[in-house]
Amino acid sequence: MSETLDDIGISTTGERHTVTTAVAVAPGQDWVIVTRQLKRQYDMGGEIVRALRGVDLAIRRNEYVAIMGPSGSGKSTLMNLIGCLDTPNEGEYWLNGMLVSTMSDDALARVRNKEIGFVFQTFNLLPRASALQNVELPLVYAGIGADERKKRAAEALERVQLGQRMHHRPNELSGGQRQRVAIARALVNRPSILLADEPTGNLDSQTSEEIMRVFEELAAQGQTVVMVTHEPDIAVHAKRIIVLRDGVISSDETRAQYALKVSGERVH
Numbered sequence: 001m002s003e004t005l006d007d008i009g010i011s012t013t014g015e016r017h018t019v020t021t022a023v024a025v026a027p028g029q030d031w032v033i034v035t036r037q038l039k040r041q042y043d044m045g046g047e048i049v050r051a052l053r054g055v056d057l058a059i060r061r062n063e064y065v066a067i068m069g070p071s072g073s074g075k076s077t078l079m080n081l082i083g084c085l086d087t088p089n090e091g092e093y094w095l096n097g098m099l100v101s102t103m104s105d106d107a108l109a110r111v112r113n114k115e116i117g118f119v120f121q122t123f124n125l126l127p128r129a130s131a132l133q134n135v136e137l138p139l140v141y142a143g144i145g146a147d148e149r150k151k152r153a154a155e156a157l158e159r160v161q162l163g164q165r166m167h168h169r170p171n172e173l174s175g176g177q178r179q180r181v182a183i184a185r186a187l188v189n190r191p192s193i194l195l196a197d198e199p200t201g202n203l204d205s206q207t208s209e210e211i212m213r214v215f216e217e218l219a220a221q222g223q224t225v226v227m228v229t230h231e232p233d234i235a236v237h238a239k240r241i242i243v244l245r246d247g248v249i250s251s252d253e254t255r256a257q258y259a260l261k262v263s264g265e266r267v268h
């Protein structure tokens with residue numbers, strides 16, 4: 001049984017709508033992600049690589065956030081922690097009010113399957129399975145019966161406008177369509193967070209825009225989206241842009257603030 005807010009005496013009322021620092025907010029309720037001084041280091045045969053050096057982050061339900069930063073800044077490490085694929089060396093991670101940073105691997109896997117939908121740069125689809133079968137897969141693992149699986153997988157494919165391509169295999173689909181199948185697969189368990197690591201990394205710019213339209217629509221429907229990208233043109237589709245540098249957050253801005261800064265940098 002994981003620790004709950006009541007167990008540790010954190011108040012869930014207060015100035016949630018004015019504070020923005022992760023330290024000040026109460027995990028849970030409308031805060032889907034809260035991290036406090038999250039640290040992750042890797043031991044490379046004696047040499048310690050400090051990938052995350054104390055990340056304080058709070059993400060509200062229904063937010064659409066991009067995490068940016070140069071290569072090696074810790075984006076994937078943070079993504080793996082947020083996605084419950086990995087645990088921190090120090091610090092706290094609260095997901096939907098549950099303290100997950102100290103959970104056992106089994107408990108973490110259960111939370112991950114329920115709460116997180118992943119989208120990767122490499123779509124990771126089964127080549128011999130149809131779009132529908134690919135999307136059904138998480139429901140097979142969840143033990144859902146065949147009829148219900150088909151119905152929910154078809155609905156998820158409709159949400160990404162692939163209702164007409166359900167019986168096609170990945171090699172009969174374009175890159176953008178394949179990524180949309182992967183997005184449908186990520187959504188089919190109705191996760192609280194859609195987590196995407198460089199979702200347009202393998203796509204041309206026109207197809208990237210197609211995928212960004214899908215994300216925007218999902219966000220508009222209330223899906224919480226956290227996307228990692230190193231491309232400013234992709235990041236500006238999100239409503240909030242967080243930049244990592246050397247394992248810490250170096251800026252956290254609205255789309256408008258970020259766009260202004262980026263355009264300024266281009267002019268000068």
Ligand SMILES: Nc1ncnc2c1ncn2[C@@H]1O[C@H](COP(=O)(O)OP(=O)(O)O)[C@@H](O)[C@H]1O
Nearest residue numbers: 042044049051070071072073074075076077078
């Ligand atoms: N599994 C790992 N083992 C050792 N070092 C790692 C591992 N994963 C990442 N790192 C190191 O941690 C730092 C951050 O990496 P990463 O989170 O992948 O950054 P990004 O995704 O922003 O490129 C880098 O210095 C990287 O070399």
Ligand SMILES: [Mg+2]
Nearest residue numbers: 072075076077
């Ligand atoms: Mg990375």
